[in-house]
Amino acid sequence: MWEWMYEGFWDKLEHFCYKLCREESRAEDLTQEVFLKALQNRELLDSFNQRQCKAWLFATARNLYCDQLRRKMKEESLMREMLPEGDEEPPDETAEAALGTVDLETLLELLDPLDRAMFTLRYEEGYNASELSKIFHLPPGTVRARLMKARTLLKHELLEE
Structure with a gap:
């Protein structure tokens, strides 16, 4: 085996x-x-x-x-x-370069608040659909569908720019 x-x-x-x-x-x-x-x-x-x-x-x-x-x-x-007060980490220039002129916050504003929260928790915080379903009291399939809809919308907007 x-x-x-x-x-x-x-x-x-x-x-x-x-x-x-x-x-x-x-x-x-x-x-x-x-x-x-x-x-x-x-x-x-x-x-x-x-x-x-x-x-x-x-x-x-x-x-x-x-x-x-x-x-x-x-x-x-x-x-x-x-880090001591006033000290900051140097900015991550690679992320800015990868995004180019795209303003991530403006792009996320296109999503409704629930989808934005789910998208942020999923792709920035690393939560999976099961965990998000418990947080938002939705079935995991609904969470996955909403995330897919959000990804599609954001992809469409990015390709238009």
Whole structure:
């Protein structure tokens, strides 16, 4: 079974991880971490069929990536709190350069307040649809649909500019 999982999913999982983090080395590390988790949960995976194993691998990759994002944001928050009064971190010029002339705040104003809040929590804070559904008291499918609608609207606006 392990050979089948490794041979059948390593490349696909690594590609999925790359789509999440957009860095080749981080994608490789994340893929390795998923397979380490699989080894730690061998008994559970042995009870799954092939389709369930695949789903477990990809869900674990997504969850580990979200955990990494949350940890990174928490570390950055703690680092900002530790700076003495008046000290500021240098601005992140790469983000400004990537956005060019697009004003993110103005773009987000196009969304209704609920969609804006969901979009911000999802893509800036790293919450997933299940967590957002609990926060906003909506079914997870509704949260995913609203996020997709927001992404489509923002993409359309960005392409017009």
